[in-house]
Amino acid sequence: MQSQIQTNTLAHEAATIGVDKQVHRSKRGWIVGSVIFVVFAGIAVFGIILRLHNAATVRAETSQLAVPSVAVITPKQSAPTEEIVLPGNVQPFVSAPIYSRTNGYLRRWYVDIGAHVKKGQLLAEIDTPEVDQQLEQSRSNLATAEANLKLAEITKNRYQGLLATHAVAQQDVDNAVGTYNANKTIVDANQANVKQLQTLQSFERIYAPFDGIITARNTDTGDLISSGNNGGNVKTDLFHISQPGKLRVYVNVPEQYSQAAKPGLTAELTLAEFPGRQFQGKLVRTSNAINYSTRTLVAEVDVDNPSGELFSGAYTEVHLKVDGQGSSYLLPVSTLIFRSQGLEVAVVKNGNAVLTPVAPGHDFGDQIEIVSGLRGDESVISNPPDSIVTGEKVQIVQPSATTGGGQ
Secondary structure (H helix, E strand, O other): OHHHHHHHHHHHHHHHHHHHHHHHHHHHHHHHHHHHHHHHHHHHHHHHHHHHHHHHHHHHHHHHHHOOEEEEEEOEEOOOEEEEEEEEEEEEEEEEEEOOOOOEEEEEEOOOOOOEEOOOOEEEEEEOHHHHHHHHHHHHHHHHHHHHHHHHHHHHHHHHHHHOOOOOOHHHHHHHHHHHHHHHHHHHHHHHHHHHHHHHHHOOEEEOOOOEEEEEEOOOOOOEEOOOOOOOOOOOOOEEEEEEEEEEEEEEEEHHHOOOOOOOOEEEEEOOOOOOOOEEEEEEEEEEEEOOOOOEEEEEEEEEOOOOOOOOOOEEEEEEEEEOOOOOEEEEHHHEEEEOOEEEEEEEEOOEEEEEEOEEEEEOOOEEEEEEOOOOOOOEEEOOOOOOOOOOEOEEEEEEEEEOOOO
16 A cells, blocks of 8 residues: 555656646747747847948948049239240351352352451352453453544534634534434443442452351352343252351240230250250340241341350250239149130039139140139039039039149
């Protein structure tokens, strides 16, 4: 009986333990399920929050990218004096071709290219047989005319003496006087002809008209020489002479600087064959007229060349310092906007772009002069996009205190 009771007790306890274990397992399963649910719920919430954040970030970046970022510069006021560089050709102050004034053959020449000659120095001699024969004939005609004049004078004087005694008629006296006057005119004409041929004969010798250098010799011994004023023949100068002690350079000044290019301005010349050197000159005169085709003013710059180291015909760059326009400004060419309505620049005002029309002046290559349209305190957009319009919002990402020269 006792054994049966113990057995029942053990069975009851085992059943109780089994129930407890089952309850415990059920409770643990619920906790695990709750934890798993919370984890998955947290992951889902985190994903939603992350997506919302990414979407907000994308919207912010898109909004930010929709506003173009620009760099701005401030216009630079042009200097009171500006230096303009103009091309020029060096020319001798005095230059002349030497022609023959008579026809013949070149007997000999005495100077060649590069020779320094003095005024009146003999350069060449020409044989002129035709002129010589004409001169001899003219002298003979003059002698005949003088003989006739002498006979007419004797006859005139005799008839005038006989007229006092009424031995001859007045008509005979008048005929004698008329014959004398006619013969005197013939003598005068023959004398003039002789002088002309003597002058032509003197042109057999070619002399230097001034001190200078022979830069060309276009003839040789035995060449047939034609008179320089003979329109039927091709004129070729025998020599070319130039005076190198003083040189002149002609430059074409742009129209916008024509009023500033006044005589007396100092000019500096630079040449490729003299690197690092400058030659001083002076603007001495202008044409006082604008060329219709080039819209430039022709100006002359004179340069002293006592040593002769500068050669005529050389290419040079002429640096002129002219008075600038005080109200003009300089901007990089990258700021300009070329459109059908004219030249414009984009200015930033209150975070918006404003297209401002401007009038250009001198083009310096990487910079351009603006003569109207700016006050000087604007923030001009550098490298503006082609699509920019007035009122478009912009963001300044590189405010720059550098001037329009980009220096």
